[in-house]
Amino acid sequence: MAKVKGAIKVDVEKCKGCGLCVVACPSKVIDLAREVNGKGYNYAYMANPDACIGCANCAIVCPDSVIEVYKVKAEMA
Amino acid sequence: MAEYKLMKGNEVIAEAAIRCGCDAYFGYPITPQSEILETLTLRQPWLETGMVVLQAESEVAAINMVYGGAACGKKVMTSSSSPGISLKQEGITYLAGAELPCLVVNVVRGGPGLGTIQPAQSDYFQSVKGGGHGDYKLIVLAPASVQEMNDFVDLGFELAFKYRNPALILSDGVIGQMMEKVKLSPVKPRWTNEEVIKLNGSWATTGKTADRPRNVATSLELDSARQEQFNHKLQAKYKEIQEKEVRFEKIACDDAEYLFVAYGSSSRICQKAIDLAREKGIKVGLLRPITLFPYPTKAIQEMAEKVKGILAVEMSAGQMVEDVRLAVNGKVKVEHFGRFGGMIPSPNEVVKALEDLIIKG
Amino acid sequence: MSDIKDIIKDENLVYKKTKVLTDNVMHYCPGCSHGVVHKLVAEVIEEMGIQEKTIGISPVGCSVLAYNYLDIDWQEAAHGRAPALATAVNRLHPEKYVFTYQGDGDLASIGTAEIMHACNRGENIVVIFINNAIYGMTGGQMAPTTLEGMKTATSPYGRDIKLNGHPLIITELIAQLPGTSYVTRQAVHTPAAVRKCKKAIRKAFENIGQKKGTSFVEVVSTCNSGWKLSPVKSNEWMVENMFPVYKPGDLKDE
Numbered sequence: 001m002a003k004v005k006g007a008i009k010v011d012v013e014k015c016k017g018c019g020l021c022v023v024a025c026p027s028k029v030i031d032l033a034r035e036v037n038g039k040g041y042n043y044a045y046m047a048n049p050d051a052c053i054g055c056a057n058c059a060i061v062c063p064d065s066v067i068e069v070y071k072v073k074a075e076m077a
Numbered sequence: 078m079a080e081y082k083l084m085k086g087n088e089v090i091a092e093a094a095i096r097c098g099c100d101a102y103f104g105y106p107i108t109p110q111s112e113i114l115e116t117l118t119l120r121q122p123w124l125e126t127g128m129v130v131l132q133a134e135s136e137v138a139a140i141n142m143v144y145g146g147a148a149c150g151k152k153v154m155t156s157s158s159s160p161g162i163s164l165k166q167e168g169i170t171y172l173a174g175a176e177l178p179c180l181v182v183n184v185v186r187g188g189p190g191l192g193t194i195q196p197a198q199s200d201y202f203q204s205v206k207g208g209g210h211g212d213y214k215l216i217v218l219a220p221a222s223v224q225e226m227n228d229f230v231d232l233g234f235e236l237a238f239k240y241r242n243p244a245l246i247l248s249d250g251v252i253g254q255m256m257e258k259v260k261l262s263p264v265k266p267r268w269t270n271e272e273v274i275k276l277n278g279s280w281a282t283t284g285k286t287a288d289r290p291r292n293v294a295t296s297l298e299l300d301s302a303r304q305e306q307f308n309h310k311l312q313a314k315y316k317e318i319q320e321k322e323v324r325f326e327k328i329a330c331d332d333a334e335y336l337f338v339a340y341g342s343s344s345r346i347c348q349k350a351i352d353l354a355r356e357k358g359i360k361v362g363l364l365r366p367i368t369l370f371p372y373p374t375k376a377i378q379e380m381a382e383k384v385k386g387i388l389a390v391e392m393s394a395g396q397m398v399e400d401v402r403l404a405v406n407g408k409v410k411v412e413h414f415g416r417f418g419g420m421i422p423s424p425n426e427v428v429k430a431l432e433d434l435i436i437k438g
Numbered sequence: 439m440s441d442i443k444d445i446i447k448d449e450n451l452v453y454k455k456t457k458v459l460t461d462n463v464m465h466y467c468p469g470c471s472h473g474v475v476h477k478l479v480a481e482v483i484e485e486m487g488i489q490e491k492t493i494g495i496s497p498v499g500c501s502v503l504a505y506n507y508l509d510i511d512w513q514e515a516a517h518g519r520a521p522a523l524a525t526a527v528n529r530l531h532p533e534k535y536v537f538t539y540q541g542d543g544d545l546a547s548i549g550t551a552e553i554m555h556a557c558n559r560g561e562n563i564v565v566i567f568i569n570n571a572i573y574g575m576t577g578g579q580m581a582p583t584t585l586e587g588m589k590t591a592t593s594p595y596g597r598d599i600k601l602n603g604h605p606l607i608i609t610e611l612i613a614q615l616p617g618t619s620y621v622t623r624q625a626v627h628t629p630a631a632v633r634k635c636k637k638a639i640r641k642a643f644e645n646i647g648q649k650k651g652t653s654f655v656e657v658v659s660t661c662n663s664g665w666k667l668s669p670v671k672s673n674e675w676m677v678e679n680m681f682p683v684y685k686p687g688d689l690k691d692e
Contacts, residue, residue, distance in 0.1 A: 018469030063473025141519035145526030295514035
């Protein structure tokens with residue numbers, strides 16, 4: 001049985017930490033980092049990467065287009 | 078074969094626009110220049126050359142349509158009369174700030190406010206000293222005949238594109254409404270889109286292709302240091318225009334002891350006044366500025382060395398006279414004579430003013 | 439279980455920034471709807487393959503610098519006059535895809551005459567109207583679309599109808615004009631809303647190709663800085679307060 005696995009790549013320095021991706025994610029993958037980027041924003045990151053399904057909701061709502069989404073169909077172990 | 082016609086000044090603006098390959102006219106009716114839009118809509122140049130003619134919802138919209146068309150690198154114009162030109166000032170300063178070439182025609186009527194529909198020359202300050210906000214200049218052409226109404230349409234576009242700057246034909250209700258014989262310009266085709274890209278592709282919004290960065294028509298630069306640099310660039314352009322594009326005419330100046338300085342319809346009245354004065358033994362000549370910006374400052378300076386006094390004749394309460402005084406710089410007496418509010422001085426009144434204000438005064 | 443490094447590979451990429459967006463960092467506040475709508479317009483331009491044929495007209499207001507973000511030719515208009523510029527470009531270049539991008543102050547206050555007449559003439563253009571009920575650029579003053587009772591820098595005690603008149607629901611007026619073929623009100627507060635809004639923008643641009651006249655897409659938006667709420671709370675406030683007045687949905691589709 002195939003399971004969809006996703007991952008996101010955040011352009012950390014361009015992220016403004018608005019948090020819209022956090023609430024858009026249906027799998028509660030994303031959180032804002034405790035650390036800040038060069039502009040002082042708590043940037044988005046995958047706090048719970050295993051749950052990502054690569055649905056791209058986070059990237060779709062991102063006002064700064066800083067999220068790339070990747071997806072694979074992995075065989076269940 | 079030259080084509081001669083008897084036409085109104087306003088009508089000939091429309092005819093000249095079609096003949097010089099103008100791409101679009103956007104206007105709004107106002108007396109005493111509505112014949113321009115009327116002639117264009119009657120002529121239907123869109124069937125002949127593809128020229129766009131559109132009656133806008135306001136003067137404000139019309140000048141901004143000019144901005145849109147000019148930013149495409151096309152030959153675009155508008156016309157109005159004084160109150161309408163006031164409304165266009167915002168658009169004109171944006172055009173100057175975005176360095177967009179276009180042609181604006183002002184067939185001046187008396188003001189201030191709604192004023193009168195009769196001719197005046199009281200928009201001189203507005204035309205040459207600013208009008209809108211910021212440090213900018215228009216190239217200002219002052220026709221004194223229906224023939225020059227014809228000629229200055231093509232010249233206005235030529236200068237506007239040469240310097241990427243709005244050009245203004247500063248006419249008045251006399252020149253706009255009177256009929257004279259005019260030699261029409263030969264017909265030039267409109268630029269094709271390919272020609273526009275070749276001529277203006279470095280700045281015009283013709284559609285961003287892979288081989289060039291995007292073109293943006295804007296007057297915005299929020300970085301003050303860069304805005305200052307841009308202003309320096311504009312000033313250098315205006316200086317070049319002042320060095321290269323001054324145009325004026327001298328009439329009966331060789332033996333003149335006195336001088337009229339007058340443009341547009343006032344210069345026509347002064348020509349008659351010269352005849353009347355000379356019958357009385359007063360040797361007076363005329364210097365007629367054809368470009369009001371750039372102003373023929375040097376030519377007036379030179380005449381100030383030769384004459385005993387200068388009378389600036391304008392259909393205003395005294396506007397251009399300030400530039401005459403700046404040019405003369407106290408060398409000889411300079412006075413102003415004008416009728417205004419829609420009144421036109423007679424040649425006899427002008428001669429009397431010369432006698433009273435300059436010769437006896 | 440796959441390692442993240444095994445997933446983040448070019449061949450697995452499913453979503454990335456469109457090439458029509460430049461690499462410039464947008465000047466908008468964190469969470470601003472402008473960024474989302476810019477992206478949607480850019481994606482539609484890329485997907486339709488019309489980058490070389492598109493001319494954008496940017497307004498005065500927060501999106502005055504839109505020309506820094508979409509890699510197309512742009513004209514920056516005086517406040518409210520974008521539809522006049524678009525009219526000229528459309529008339530001189532009927533083959534081009536011309537759109538204006540305007541905020542509520544630009545379109546529904548100072549530029550009311552220009553938008554009404556451009557739509558009434560049925561200019562073959564797209565109008566993107568961002569309505570966040572406030573002036574963002576100048577620091578949160580009252581807009582024509584500010585809601586009754588809503589506090590802004592120039593209605594510090596809340597918009598008083600007796601003093602300031604009613605919120606101008608301009609899109610309904612626009613839909614009355616025969617020159618418009620498609621008038622819709624969208625939002626970008628959820629992934630589903632963003633997808634729907636993109637479809638609307640795509641349809642609007644396709645209408646240009648079909649010479650259908652004016653297509654008008656209002657996007658009810660947030661201004662979290664002006665509203666003094668977080669981006670997430672702003673979306674909630676918008677649903678609760680803006681949607682009852684500015685109801686999402688198609689007003690006209692001919």
